[in-house]
Amino acid sequence: MKKSRINWCNIFSFCLPYLAILILTTLIISSQLLSHATFITADRYFHFSRFYDAAQQIKTGNFSYFQNNITAMQSGRIINALYGPFFAYLNGLLVLLSGSWFTYQIIMDYLVYLIGGMATYRMLTKVKVRQSTAILLSLLYLTLGIMPGWLRADNFMAWGAALAPYVVMCGIDMIQDKKNPVHWLKLMLIMSIVAQIHLLSTVILAASLIPFALYALIVDDNKKQLILNLAKAVAGTLVLTANIWGAFLLLYSNNKIALPKSFNLNASAIHFSTNGSEHSQLPVLVFCLLIAQIIYVFFHLKENKLNTFVTIEGAILLLLASRIMPWHLIQHLLPGLGQSFQFPYRLVVAAYPLLFLGMGLTLESLTKYKKERFIVLTILGASLLQTTIFTYQTNYALTKIYNNPNRVAVLTTYYQIDNHRLDIRKATNGKDMGLLFKVINRTEPDYLPVYKQKLRPDTVNLLYRTDIIDQSLGYNYFVRRSSLNLSWVANRSGQVQLPIVMYQQSRLQVNHRVIKPKKLSPIGSPTVQQKKGYNIATLTFMVPQWFWLLVVISVSGWLVLIFYGLGKCIFLIRRLE
Template sequence: MRLKNSEWTKVFLLFTIIALFSISPIINHQQFIVGSDTAFHMNRIFDSAMQIKHHNIQYFISMYGYQANARIVNPLYSPIWIYGFGLILDILKSWLSFQIASDLIFALISQLSMYYLLRENKIEEKLSIFLSIFYYSTISGSYIIENSFNGLAAAILPLGISVCVRYITNSNKPVKIVELTLATSLMIQTHILTTLFLISIYILSFFIFLIQNRENYQKIYLALKNTLVAGILTLLLTFNVWGSFLEIYLSNKHIIKPFIRNDYAFTGELFNIDSVTNGAWRTIGLLFSIVVVFQASYLIINWHKTNFKNKFVSILGFIFLLLDTNFFPWSILWSKIPFMRDVQLVNRFGFIAKPFIIFAFALTITNLIKEKRNKNFLILPISFALLSIIFNTSAIEKVTQQILGKPAVVTPYKVNLEDYTNNKIFRTKKLQKAVNKMKDGTIDYMPGKIDDDIPSQYNRAMYFDTNILNNKKNSKKFIKTTKNNKLNYMFTAKKINKQVMIPAIKYGHSIIRLNGKIINPRLTPIGSIIITPQKRKNMLQISYSPSAFWKIGMIIWILSIIVCSYLLINNKKYALLQ
């Protein structure tokens, strides 16, 4: 369904007003919200911002964030977003201004993507607007309050759902190459685990398409061809992510996975009807619970006359919602299938359930309006949208009031918040001040090996914390500088033949020079560098030289972006991406 530019302009302005209203407590109180993932992402964004500011681009190792320890994170985790956010931070000059801008971007993307899904499926304009607002409100806590990129992935997810629904409902044109390519590429650039879930739903949808059209080989051929074209384009447009994974994992014997949990309690959203204003960020909330019960009841009563589209999206939504509860036997599954623990937090399934269930709810309301010829059914979604945005804003107000009253914002690592009451370090233009306080204690993607049990992981994290993060002796010993995409550690060795541990990480393709000579140093279990320097002033230089495969791939990636952008702009003229 092609929408007029005037409609998009109207909803964009409306959604902007809604977004500004929802984050108004942050703007009014000038309070930066510190969430569970703030330290991790703040260091990533700061690193890219400083690279841009100083025109010193190093795609792999961290030269500014993470205490300038040469750790590799950004190439493996939403690199495009991080460089985009880094540019915004560099322009706005303060963490508070950046948070307001990024929250606004998140709010607009989540509302516009849901609006696109609903309008593509012929849901009337007013209903689409209010359910888009409702959707934003149901996922906003994950990003605005917790600062989690799961929320950002959820904001994009409706685009992927549109791809799935097209497979099962539009046999004449089951694939829009642009839609499939952009939806998948954006998700890969945002969150890998959510991408895997999305691709699994693609496969299911395509399998249903094959069954529906098993005797029409021409339609199957066309769908396969367009899917293949979109797949190739997606691979080209996301080489910077999967190519970087190959670069890192093939050049290092071991890479530490993101943290693993052995327990499943309290990780899911649980089927809890607490209001979001009670601080229950990981509960589905009262309003969404009503939608779930309403949709389930409607299907039970009207199963035989409900269309396949509604059944399909409803069932998928309910399945993912079940996976997001303690009703599902996660403890048994994790004990029998250890790799399933890579999911980390089962509330990630809730992010997938929400857009499916809200979309199904939209189909149900639309059907009820047509059947009963009564638009009063719109009262329900409109009421939910208005109440949810009020609840959402109240939740953010509650968090900012907590910050105003006391600086003890809960964070998962050793972050000393007592010495910057009222968020002063987040309002200053000296970005480094906040980063120095918000030290990230995770060991994700470091070149070491740990067991999957929590004590081992905890001990390695504490080793990292003691030797790199909070080693005051080391912080005074080393002078760190960056130049020409290289990280320099200058220090003075006062004794002969005494080993020195450099608070920096070495990977397989890292190049280590001591006083101008390339060396192959001994490493700690997490990849920290140990050297025996001369009794003199020394300079240890760290750089990174990726493989020829990665370099060639990145050239092709850049050219692919240029060509695809040109074709997209001139799509009507060339009609290659229809």
């Protein structure tokens, strides 16, 4: 029996996109790797805080699905329950395994870039774009728009951008697969994963699929089956995300929750840039590529139906995200958008995958026109070089800040930071990962309860400083199960305002008696009666049974899906044997 020969060409071809992504990522973050730098920005501090809380829950066994009992100044705030709780626990586990914030950050950088790069590559090869072109476009995707924001600041919409090509692949099926345009299992899975990580990305990406679904509905002969498959995808997504929408229903139905900070919409809309390619910055060379793509499709509308479709939708979304839109006027008419939507560039989470798919299809169409194809590939290569340099320069600049003993942290807004900034380096590279939250105290209004009408985010921040951070000294904190405990010794009896926050579902015990505070500050800090000597207060978020039922439904749905996937893998392996 002849031994099968190893096909090294196929192995190299399979590994090539992975190698290209790893090399690009390493090159971009090389200065950071050499300096062991961890960029502590506003978003990164926020996410590190919530993941450390989840990590300590796993480590101690004192699980608290709603209250943050370890971080957020141990105030009992709710964060993870509304911001990807399952994903927070996965990150908490990785935090424990990593051993330092630097190691954790680097692992996540490679992970996000590998997922985003391979998702774009698979999207392009799905429509038969040749490998070399697919790799070039995938690498450019990683250095443009939202993806570089991850390396700088852990901007969580980068997860949406990394997974967006998989969502677009569901749209491709709706255009090209005449027998089964809606692969409901695949659609349900990707939308549920995105929802468990970043909710706003889910909304934008789901909206971007509506034109695809409408097209399929118009041209498909078996409309009943198509609608049924869409209904299955929606129902399945609701099951897999029951813990997410259940938490919003529980909290927002009985509480007024503080809005995030408001931002200038026009300032964060897409615009030309000569020194960056991140978020709202659009380099001129990339702009030329996008314009060339749009012009090509305009003159070849009937050549490739999919190319025309994705380019038109992508161009509309890019236009909406740009400063061509009168964002000043829009914000004047709808001021709430500055707090809820915040950044128009967020629309590129759907726009760029669609336009990059169009560019890949166009380059395949130009195979017959060697001169034109060479020109476009040259501009593509130059664009990649430029955006790579921009992303490296940003990383290098942040590394210099980290190495500057007078700065170290990249925070632009904070409340308290230790005078010895070098302690931040110990906190990011040392084994005591909790030290970071002792060295730096930040304030942000997100998800705080509000008990006063028309409370501005900056006022909420100020109240958080005065009511929580400034009052936290003198208390001893400890956690038992899901409850946060505060103990203190009072010189005399009387009233005292505790440095915690209460939601409508919060239960407070003072000296082992359940009380209902008569006085709450505008952000829910209770004033209670203390006795002379030793006092103890216990804060617990009372979770109704119906919510735990939703969690069980969600977890059960994921387990069924995982076992189904494992079973399918085993079946395929046995068939190959």
